[in-house]
Amino acid sequence: MISFFEASLAQLSIHRVGNKLQDEFYVLSEAPVPKLDETLNKLLMQYFLSPYEKVNERYRLHHSSGDLNLNEVYHFVSAIFEQPENFHQNSEQLAKYLYDVSNHPKIKSGELYVALFKDLQLDGELLDAIGIFKSETKETYLKVYPEQSGFGLSYEQEAINISKLDKGCLIFNTEKEQGYQVAVIDQTNRNTEAVYWKDDFLKLKIRNDNxxxxxxxxxxxxxxxxxxxxxxxxxxxxxxxxxxxxxxxxxxxxxxxxxxxxxxxxxxxxxxxxxxxxxxxxxxxxxxxxxxxxxxxxxxxxxxxxxxxxxxxxxxxxxxxxxxxxxxxxxxxxxxxxxxxxxxxxxxxxx
Incomplete structure (x- = not known):
């Protein structure tokens, strides 16, 4: 069971990853996101973590050769756990690597969030975890606000619904030698083009638990x-x-x-x-x-x-x-x- 009542968001970097086959590019931010106000922090925690409360399947990062160090995500995530001060540089490498494997014409471009969490609870144990999330679906929202004569209306396009996480994974800092414990979300594009998230990017193998x-x-x-x-x-x-x-x-x-x-x-x-x-x-x-x-x-x-x-x-x-x-x-x-x-x-x- 995954819960986040005691969790905190320690670091966050945001990049944009396009589709290489569509001649789109990636855009890297120069620095991690500055300290957030309390409201925005709670919204992001809800967006990133609430979908995992009902996720029971666990995976491991792996590589077909048997050498975990050849798994790119494993390499960069391990570097973050070992040296959190190099968090942003490794988040950039994760964005570049995701861009390299985004080679199906139907893969959508979107923002990539790389987050470092403290005290996420996994089966009763408090652990650090790295979250990698991608938002692909944008929506239009209406805004209603008071005016002197009553109420006014406006809208915001290309906004993100914090109740709908498109793609994500949580990699917990435990069982490193076996490829960590990994929980995954993939709500969009569940057809052949979607295998890039679990298979090409993360390279996951099912964890043989109960x-x-x-x-x-x-x-x-x-x-x-x-x-x-x-x-x-x-x-x-x-x-x-x-x-x-x-x-x-x-x-x-x-x-x-x-x-x-x-x-x-x-x-x-x-x-x-x-x-x-x-x-x-x-x-x-x-x-x-x-x-x-x-x-x-x-x-x-x-x-x-x-x-x-x-x-x-x-x-x-x-x-x-x-x-x-x-x-x-x-x-x-x-x-x-x-x-x-x-x-x-x-x-x-x-x-």
Missing amino acids: YNQTQQVLGVYKSFVTNKLDSEFEVSKADKIDLLNKSINYFKEKEQFDLEEFSKEVIGNEQGIASFLDYKKSFEEEFETPVDDSFAISDAAVKKQSRVYKSILKLDKNFHVYIHGRKELVEKGFDDDKGMNFYKLYFKEEA
């Missing part, structure tokens, strides 16, 4: 049920929903995940278990991401994944049946006279 382990297993299992089972077994949609419900219930009821226990309690079929284990192994090899056989379950990850686990059985365009459990109360059949499939539902009371 949250990500829980989310990963649930994601792999959901993909197995929805995409893989049909190719090996005859499984009805109702059966698939039942398998998904069982998995979510397992994670809600248990504190610790155990692969063997999960396979027996949720899948319960030797052929199905073997197929799932093969699917899990293929996932690990394809994405070079190990999926642990045992770990503490993260309630936050279960809550998030529950939202994308569908329990709706759609029948033509006439009916949607919500199945939350007890598959034995749903019976499928075929009516020869009508030449149509049917489902029979058993219940005690009608709500």
Whole structure:
């Protein structure tokens, strides 16, 4: 969990980064932003940090060669942590590097903010952190002000909505040898051109903590049920929903995940278990991401994944049946006279 009740903004530099392919350039400020008044400081803290209160995923900076020092962001961030007096010079290098990787024609130009925070709370520990944020979306705001005869109206164009952070990351000064702990926001351009922020600029790798382990297993299992089972077994949609419900219930009821226990309690079929284990192994090899056989379950990850686990059985365009459990109360059949499939539902009371 990330909170900023005790945090302070120690240093801030602002630059502008254009799109190289559009013949735009970068503009570097000559010095960091002077000391801010209390109101502006609070607004910036809200703009930069409030989106992270609901961010649970953690990443690490990495480099494909295995040498972290070849990751440019890691290099400049480490220099700031080691010598804060050189903060502005390294913020300029970060802006130049972001410009170098902004090589997709749809990448938007915008202001780059590099900030040094003191006493940001990460999972109960107070840490220094470096924030790198980019504002790309501008909006128009109306201003209403009193006049002698009533009220007047004006507007301001190309303004920034402090409730909408476009792109950002917080890099916490902990676990340096593994690539720090990193939290990321990317609200705009979630298509192919957006990979430059996470992949090309930051070069992130998922951090293998309980949250990500829980989310990963649930994601792999959901993909197995929805995409893989049909190719090996005859499984009805109702059966698939039942398998998904069982998995979510397992994670809600248990504190610790155990692969063997999960396979027996949720899948319960030797052929199905073997197929799932093969699917899990293929996932690990394809994405070079190990999926642990045992770990503490993260309630936050279960809550998030529950939202994308569908329990709706759609029948033509006439009916949607919500199945939350007890598959034995749903019976499928075929009516020869009508030449149509049917489902029979058993219940005690009608709500």
